[in-house]
Ligand SMILES: O=C(O)CCC(=O)c1ccccc1C(=O)O
Protein backbone atom coordinates (compact mmCIF):
# COMPACT_ATOMS: atom_id res chain seq x y z
CA UNK A 1 0.00 0.00 0.00
CA UNK A 2 1.24 3.51 -0.86
CA UNK A 3 0.47 6.77 0.88
CA UNK A 4 1.04 10.42 0.17
CA UNK A 5 3.19 11.86 2.96
CA UNK A 6 3.36 15.38 4.41
CA UNK A 7 4.95 16.78 7.57
CA UNK A 8 5.22 20.00 9.51
CA UNK A 9 7.45 20.83 12.53
CA UNK A 10 5.80 22.55 15.52
CA UNK A 11 6.78 24.37 18.74
CA UNK A 12 4.71 24.71 21.96
CA UNK A 13 5.89 26.78 24.91
CA UNK A 14 5.30 25.63 28.51
CA UNK A 15 3.33 28.01 30.77
CA UNK A 16 5.87 27.32 33.45
CA UNK A 17 9.14 25.75 32.33
CA UNK A 18 9.34 22.13 33.49
CA UNK A 19 12.08 21.36 36.01
CA UNK A 20 13.45 17.84 36.27
CA UNK A 21 16.75 16.35 37.43
CA UNK A 22 17.81 16.67 33.75
CA UNK A 23 17.43 20.45 33.79
CA UNK A 24 14.88 23.03 32.67
CA UNK A 25 12.64 22.54 29.64
CA UNK A 26 10.97 25.59 28.03
CA UNK A 27 9.52 24.59 24.65
CA UNK A 28 8.15 21.29 23.31
CA UNK A 29 9.15 20.81 19.69
CA UNK A 30 8.09 18.03 17.37
CA UNK A 31 6.62 17.13 13.99
CA UNK A 32 3.03 16.51 12.89
CA UNK A 33 2.71 14.25 9.86
CA UNK A 34 -0.07 12.82 7.75
CA UNK A 35 -0.53 9.93 5.36
CA UNK A 36 -3.24 9.96 2.67
CA UNK A 37 -4.42 6.73 1.03
CA UNK A 38 -5.89 6.20 -2.46
CA UNK A 39 -9.45 6.78 -1.19
CA UNK A 40 -8.36 10.17 0.17
CA UNK A 41 -8.55 9.18 3.85
CA UNK A 42 -6.01 10.87 6.09
CA UNK A 43 -4.16 9.39 9.08
CA UNK A 44 -2.35 11.76 11.44
CA UNK A 45 0.78 11.00 13.42
CA UNK A 46 3.21 12.83 15.67
CA UNK A 47 6.96 12.59 16.11
CA UNK A 48 7.85 13.97 19.54
CA UNK A 49 11.48 13.08 20.25
CA UNK A 50 13.10 13.40 23.68
CA UNK A 51 16.81 13.08 23.04
CA UNK A 52 17.79 13.54 26.71
CA UNK A 53 15.74 10.41 27.32
CA UNK A 54 17.58 8.43 24.67
CA UNK A 55 15.44 8.94 21.55
CA UNK A 56 16.68 10.51 18.32
CA UNK A 57 16.92 14.32 18.24
CA UNK A 58 14.35 16.55 16.53
CA UNK A 59 17.03 17.32 13.90
CA UNK A 60 17.47 13.59 13.18
CA UNK A 61 13.70 13.25 12.79
CA UNK A 62 13.39 16.26 10.48
CA UNK A 63 16.31 15.02 8.37
CA UNK A 64 14.62 11.61 8.08
CA UNK A 65 11.31 13.18 6.96
CA UNK A 66 13.06 15.46 4.46
CA UNK A 67 14.81 12.51 2.81
CA UNK A 68 11.57 10.59 2.24
CA UNK A 69 9.76 10.88 -1.11
CA UNK A 70 6.24 12.35 -1.12
CA UNK A 71 4.77 8.88 -1.80
CA UNK A 72 5.82 6.21 0.71
CA UNK A 73 4.93 2.54 1.22
CA UNK A 74 3.89 0.47 4.23
CA UNK A 75 7.23 -1.28 3.89
CA UNK A 76 9.12 2.02 4.31
CA UNK A 77 7.26 2.56 7.57
CA UNK A 78 7.87 -0.90 8.99
CA UNK A 79 11.57 -0.73 8.17
CA UNK A 80 12.33 2.58 9.91
CA UNK A 81 15.56 2.09 11.87
CA UNK A 82 15.46 1.35 15.63
CA UNK A 83 17.71 4.40 15.99
CA UNK A 84 14.61 6.53 15.15
CA UNK A 85 12.05 5.32 17.74
CA UNK A 86 9.95 8.51 17.80
CA UNK A 87 9.71 8.31 13.98
CA UNK A 88 8.62 4.65 14.19
CA UNK A 89 5.82 5.73 16.54
CA UNK A 90 4.75 8.74 14.44
CA UNK A 91 4.48 6.87 11.14
CA UNK A 92 3.00 3.65 12.56
CA UNK A 93 0.36 5.53 14.52
CA UNK A 94 -0.73 7.38 11.36
CA UNK A 95 -1.08 3.95 9.70
CA UNK A 96 -3.06 2.62 12.68
CA UNK A 97 -5.41 5.59 12.43
CA UNK A 98 -5.98 4.92 8.73
CA UNK A 99 -6.39 1.17 8.92
CA UNK A 100 -8.04 0.20 12.17
CA UNK A 101 -11.28 0.48 14.05
CA UNK A 102 -11.37 3.95 15.64
CA UNK A 103 -13.73 2.93 18.43
CA UNK A 104 -11.23 2.39 21.23
CA UNK A 105 -12.86 3.28 24.54
CA UNK A 106 -10.62 5.70 26.43
CA UNK A 107 -13.23 6.61 29.06
CA UNK A 108 -12.19 3.90 31.52
CA UNK A 109 -8.65 5.25 31.87
CA UNK A 110 -7.64 6.97 35.10
CA UNK A 111 -5.22 9.89 34.77
CA UNK A 112 -2.30 10.95 36.92
CA UNK A 113 -1.87 14.71 37.34
CA UNK A 114 1.62 16.20 37.23
CA UNK A 115 2.42 18.52 40.14
CA UNK A 116 4.91 21.38 39.86
CA UNK A 117 8.31 20.95 41.53
CA UNK A 118 9.09 22.69 44.80
CA UNK A 119 7.06 24.12 47.62
CA UNK A 120 4.17 25.31 45.43
CA UNK A 121 3.02 21.68 45.48
CA UNK A 122 1.56 22.37 48.92
CA UNK A 123 -1.15 24.48 47.26
CA UNK A 124 -1.44 22.76 43.89
CA UNK A 125 -2.27 19.22 44.99
CA UNK A 126 -5.73 20.19 46.23
CA UNK A 127 -6.70 21.94 42.99
CA UNK A 128 -5.78 18.83 41.00
CA UNK A 129 -7.54 16.56 43.51
CA UNK A 130 -10.70 18.65 43.21
CA UNK A 131 -10.45 18.37 39.41
CA UNK A 132 -10.75 14.61 39.88
CA UNK A 133 -7.13 13.42 39.91
CA UNK A 134 -6.69 10.70 42.52
CA UNK A 135 -3.16 9.95 41.38
CA UNK A 136 -0.54 12.68 41.39
CA UNK A 137 3.13 12.79 40.43
CA UNK A 138 5.80 15.00 41.96
CA UNK A 139 9.31 15.47 40.55
CA UNK A 140 12.15 15.07 43.04
CA UNK A 141 15.93 15.18 42.76
CA UNK A 142 15.68 18.80 41.65
CA UNK A 143 16.47 20.57 44.98
CA UNK A 144 18.55 19.73 48.05
CA UNK A 145 17.30 16.40 49.46
CA UNK A 146 16.63 17.73 52.98
CA UNK A 147 14.52 20.56 51.49
CA UNK A 148 12.57 18.10 49.34
CA UNK A 149 11.94 15.56 52.09
CA UNK A 150 10.79 18.39 54.30
CA UNK A 151 8.29 19.63 51.68
CA UNK A 152 7.22 16.02 51.09
CA UNK A 153 6.48 15.45 54.79
CA UNK A 154 4.49 18.70 54.90
CA UNK A 155 2.54 17.57 51.84
CA UNK A 156 1.73 14.22 53.44
CA UNK A 157 0.62 15.98 56.63
CA UNK A 158 -1.67 18.42 54.78
CA UNK A 159 -3.22 15.63 52.72
CA UNK A 160 -3.91 13.57 55.85
CA UNK A 161 -5.47 16.60 57.58
CA UNK A 162 -7.60 17.47 54.55
CA UNK A 163 -8.95 14.11 53.38
CA UNK A 164 -11.15 11.68 55.20
CA UNK A 165 -11.62 8.00 54.42
CA UNK A 166 -12.62 6.62 51.88
CA UNK A 167 -10.93 9.51 50.07
CA UNK A 168 -7.40 8.68 49.06
CA UNK A 169 -4.49 10.01 47.02
CA UNK A 170 -1.84 7.95 45.29
CA UNK A 171 1.42 9.82 44.97
CA UNK A 172 4.23 8.97 42.55
CA UNK A 173 7.71 10.36 43.10
CA UNK A 174 9.84 10.78 39.98
CA UNK A 175 13.57 11.33 40.52
CA UNK A 176 14.54 11.19 36.83
CA UNK A 177 17.68 9.29 37.76
CA UNK A 178 18.91 12.14 39.96
CA UNK A 179 19.48 10.43 43.33
CA UNK A 180 22.48 8.69 44.85
CA UNK A 181 21.99 5.23 46.36
CA UNK A 182 22.00 6.71 49.89
CA UNK A 183 19.46 9.38 48.92
CA UNK A 184 17.22 6.73 47.37
CA UNK A 185 17.44 4.74 50.62
CA UNK A 186 16.42 7.82 52.58
CA UNK A 187 13.42 8.44 50.30
CA UNK A 188 12.32 4.80 50.44
CA UNK A 189 12.60 4.62 54.25
CA UNK A 190 10.43 7.72 54.43
CA UNK A 191 7.91 6.26 51.94
CA UNK A 192 7.76 2.88 53.73
CA UNK A 193 6.94 4.63 57.01
CA UNK A 194 4.15 6.66 55.40
CA UNK A 195 2.70 3.61 53.63
CA UNK A 196 2.75 1.51 56.79
CA UNK A 197 1.00 4.02 59.01
CA UNK A 198 -2.07 5.46 57.29
CA UNK A 199 -4.43 4.99 54.33
CA UNK A 200 -5.20 8.49 53.05
CA UNK A 201 -2.05 8.87 51.00
CA UNK A 202 -0.28 5.98 49.35
CA UNK A 203 3.17 6.40 47.87
CA UNK A 204 2.47 4.34 44.78
CA UNK A 205 6.09 4.14 43.61
CA UNK A 206 9.45 5.84 43.36
CA UNK A 207 10.29 6.29 39.67
CA UNK A 208 13.83 5.97 38.30
CA UNK A 209 15.75 6.86 41.47
CA UNK A 210 19.18 6.11 39.94
CA UNK A 211 20.79 6.46 36.54
CA UNK A 212 20.38 3.90 33.74
CA UNK A 213 23.83 2.44 34.49
CA UNK A 214 22.77 1.48 38.03
CA UNK A 215 20.14 -1.17 37.37
CA UNK A 216 21.79 -3.61 39.81
CA UNK A 217 21.45 -1.09 42.62
CA UNK A 218 17.81 -0.41 41.74
CA UNK A 219 17.14 -4.16 41.84
CA UNK A 220 18.70 -4.17 45.31
CA UNK A 221 16.39 -1.33 46.41
CA UNK A 222 13.40 -3.42 45.26
CA UNK A 223 14.49 -6.21 47.61
CA UNK A 224 15.11 -3.93 50.56
CA UNK A 225 11.98 -1.74 50.66
CA UNK A 226 8.27 -2.38 50.44
CA UNK A 227 7.42 0.78 48.46
CA UNK A 228 7.39 -0.14 44.74
CA UNK A 229 9.93 1.12 42.25
CA UNK A 230 9.37 1.99 38.60
CA UNK A 231 11.87 2.18 35.74
CA UNK A 232 11.43 4.99 33.21
CA UNK A 233 14.65 6.29 31.58
CA UNK A 234 16.00 2.71 31.84
CA UNK A 235 13.21 1.39 29.57
CA UNK A 236 12.84 4.21 27.05
CA UNK A 237 12.84 1.83 24.07
CA UNK A 238 12.29 -1.84 23.24
CA UNK A 239 15.97 -2.81 23.39
CA UNK A 240 16.28 -1.33 26.90
CA UNK A 241 12.97 -2.86 28.04
CA UNK A 242 14.13 -6.31 26.87
CA UNK A 243 17.41 -5.89 28.75
CA UNK A 244 15.84 -4.79 32.06
CA UNK A 245 13.21 -7.51 31.85
CA UNK A 246 15.91 -10.13 31.30
CA UNK A 247 17.92 -8.77 34.23
CA UNK A 248 14.93 -9.65 36.41
CA UNK A 249 13.06 -6.37 36.87
CA UNK A 250 9.60 -7.39 38.09
CA UNK A 251 8.32 -4.13 39.52
CA UNK A 252 6.73 -1.36 37.42
CA UNK A 253 7.73 -0.26 33.91
CA UNK A 254 6.91 3.29 32.74
CA UNK A 255 6.28 3.21 29.00
CA UNK A 256 6.29 6.39 26.96
CA UNK A 257 4.77 5.15 23.68
CA UNK A 258 5.73 8.26 21.69
CA UNK A 259 9.47 7.61 22.11
CA UNK A 260 9.40 3.86 22.71
CA UNK A 261 9.41 2.88 19.03
CA UNK A 262 7.14 0.61 16.99
CA UNK A 263 3.69 0.26 18.65
CA UNK A 264 3.37 -3.15 16.99
CA UNK A 265 6.54 -4.43 18.71
CA UNK A 266 5.49 -2.85 22.02
CA UNK A 267 2.16 -4.71 21.82
CA UNK A 268 3.93 -8.00 21.14
CA UNK A 269 6.22 -7.53 24.14
CA UNK A 270 3.47 -6.55 26.59
CA UNK A 271 1.09 -9.29 25.49
CA UNK A 272 3.82 -11.92 25.76
CA UNK A 273 5.32 -10.86 29.09
CA UNK A 274 2.35 -9.41 31.03
CA UNK A 275 4.43 -6.66 32.61
CA UNK A 276 3.06 -4.13 35.14
CA UNK A 277 2.97 -0.90 33.13
CA UNK A 278 2.33 2.80 33.60
CA UNK A 279 1.80 4.57 30.27
CA UNK A 280 3.06 8.11 30.22
CA UNK A 281 3.30 11.28 28.22
CA UNK A 282 6.32 13.03 26.74
CA UNK A 283 4.27 16.24 26.41
CA UNK A 284 3.20 15.43 22.88
CA UNK A 285 0.17 17.22 21.33
CA UNK A 286 -3.33 15.71 21.20
CA UNK A 287 -2.40 13.79 18.05
CA UNK A 288 0.42 11.81 19.67
CA UNK A 289 -1.49 11.63 22.94
CA UNK A 290 -4.51 10.01 21.29
CA UNK A 291 -2.37 7.38 19.60
CA UNK A 292 -0.52 6.71 22.87
CA UNK A 293 -3.74 6.44 24.89
CA UNK A 294 -5.19 3.93 22.43
CA UNK A 295 -2.09 1.80 22.90
CA UNK A 296 -2.34 2.25 26.68
CA UNK A 297 -5.97 1.20 26.88
CA UNK A 298 -5.24 -1.92 24.85
CA UNK A 299 -2.20 -2.95 26.88
CA UNK A 300 -2.87 -1.81 30.44
CA UNK A 301 -3.13 -4.85 32.72
CA UNK A 302 -3.20 -3.55 36.28
CA UNK A 303 -5.33 -0.44 35.82
CA UNK A 304 -2.70 2.06 36.94
CA UNK A 305 -3.39 5.71 36.15
CA UNK A 306 -1.85 6.91 32.88
CA UNK A 307 0.61 9.81 33.14
CA UNK A 308 -1.22 12.09 30.71
CA UNK A 309 -2.73 14.63 33.11
CA UNK A 310 -0.46 17.35 31.83
CA UNK A 311 -2.64 19.73 29.81
CA UNK A 312 -2.47 22.47 32.42
CA UNK A 313 1.26 22.74 31.63
CA UNK A 314 0.72 24.36 28.23
CA UNK A 315 -0.38 27.69 26.84
CA UNK A 316 -3.27 26.45 24.72
O1 LIG B 1 4.53 10.50 33.68
C1 LIG B 1 3.78 11.45 33.99
O2 LIG B 1 2.88 11.32 34.83
C2 LIG B 1 3.96 12.80 33.40
C3 LIG B 1 5.01 12.89 32.36
C4 LIG B 1 6.41 12.98 32.87
O3 LIG B 1 6.65 12.95 34.05
C5 LIG B 1 7.46 13.20 31.88
C6 LIG B 1 7.16 14.00 30.80
C7 LIG B 1 8.12 14.28 29.85
C8 LIG B 1 9.36 13.75 29.98
C9 LIG B 1 9.69 12.93 31.05
C10 LIG B 1 8.74 12.62 32.00
C11 LIG B 1 9.10 11.64 33.08
O4 LIG B 1 8.29 10.79 33.48
O5 LIG B 1 10.24 11.61 33.51
Ligand SMILES: [Mg+2]
Pocket residue numbers: 174176207208232233254
Ligand atom coordinates in the same frame (compact mmCIF):
# COMPACT_ATOMS: atom_id res chain seq x y z
MG1 LIG C 1 9.85 9.65 34.72
